[in-house]
Amino acid sequence: METETFIFKKVMIIDDTKIDRYIASHTMKKTNFAREIIEFDLAKKAIVYLEENQHLPEALPEIIILDVRMPEMDGFQFLERLSLLPQSLKQSCCIVMLSSSLDPADHDRAERNPVVKKFMNKPLSKANLEEIKKLYSDFHQTEKVSV
């Protein structure tokens, strides 16, 4: 177990549906996608976590898998709250939205939001994880170039 290599150190999953969190984390575990998976059933709790750890780079996730339709605080409200956090935090993590919504308004909103790298359809598959891996490396490539 010690010698296993992972693609990412930390990945965060925000989804109110237990079974969908299970599918995502299980698929990640099967593909050695992340060493640590942090799951939240409420977007609020995720915001609290990010706020508390904003100055601890090792505690912050590289990838956030974000559901759209959730009770209390939905995916877009989460992104609004996130925008109030320091720039460095937003730049360090790659956000992917995941939903079974067919509403073009949801797709458009996600596409217009510069923090969201992709809008994906549920359920999370291995192919999706491959794509996220590629998105992340592209994203950091451009980050380096722009810096």
Next chain:
Amino acid sequence: MLPINDYSQQVKLKSDRMMNHFLAGFFITGLIFAGFYDTWIIALCVGSISLFAYYLTKYIWPESNAYQYVLSGVFAVFMAQYIFQMHGLFEMHFVAFIGSAILITYQNWKLQIPIAVAVVIHHALFGYLQFMGMSSIYFTQLEYMDLSTFIIHVSFASFIFFLCGLWSYNIKKYTEQFIKQSYEIGRLQIADKQREELCKANMELDKFVYGVSHDLRAPLKSISGIVTITEEETTDPAIKEYMEMIKGSITRLDDFIVDILNYSRNARAEIRESDVDFEGMLKDIKENLKYMGDDHRMVNIYLNINSKKPFRSDKSRISVVLNNLISNAIRYQNPSVTDAYVEVNVITDETEAVITIKDNGIGINKEQHAKIFEMFYRVTENSVGSGLGLYLVKETIDKLNGLIQIDSEPGVGTSFKLNIPNLFHQI
């Protein structure tokens, strides 16, 4: 036009009530004038005949305007009566102008005609008779009633009748315009309000439809995820097969939900015009349908796009149509051919896009061609769809004012030809 009729009716009733008072006044004035030269018989007889003529006409034809024309004549007769009663007192001629002015209230210039004609005839006839020396005419007390003074009198009188007629006409015209405008403004305000309400209702319905479709699909997607995990982790071929069956059912249910959603959108939503990039759209569709076909064999999708002219239409509707037709071609491929394919040709010009979707699939019997676009019609018992797909295609094409034709032969393949109007030059 209703409010104008309503208004005319009101003008008529109000004027009629006024006329009762005026006529009573004219009759009583006659009686007062009778005192001067003892013309009681004239005042009573002529006055009564005039009133009788007016009220009789009104009683016989209450709906027509005939009694108003009689009234016009009656005013001229009263003038003649007064002139006679006052033995040609010149000022009595003004009675004609009073009558003419009163008639304006009906807002009908033609009512000036009887009074004008009667006044001119009366003037000419009585002036001539008096001029010839006939006694007891009492037309005028003046000495110089020759032709030139007659012409001057008649000209001035005619000018007054003309003016009164003109005012009648103008009042009527402007009032009608005003009524029409206010009616139109009211109508537009109502239409605006209705449009706003409809827009709001549509948005609410949209929200509802997307909410429902999401809530129906979400558990389905969860099942699908768990099925995938199970399938990957088992080595038991039977379980693998069961999972495959569950997946088939999930896809069917999901497609059905998407069909219903698209149907509801197509039926309600307005055409949303935008530039259509067939190349990009078809590549996306191809990418999305890549995993669809049979596990053992792929269906090749060939795209030939000749879209040099800019094309404008409703992008999302065209996408729904193409998605449906191409996925059908993949779904109903022919297992006995080695090179299953779908060929999509797009040619656009200024007026339309001609799209053909041709496959070498199982094909459809000629007898069924007329029925395939019907709601819930399924071609064979092996059809995996809901029977909504082609119905939705036809409905959507209709909405785009397009045409769809089918050419198909069992065992050979199916070809759909679409003509979709280009909205580029119709802006």
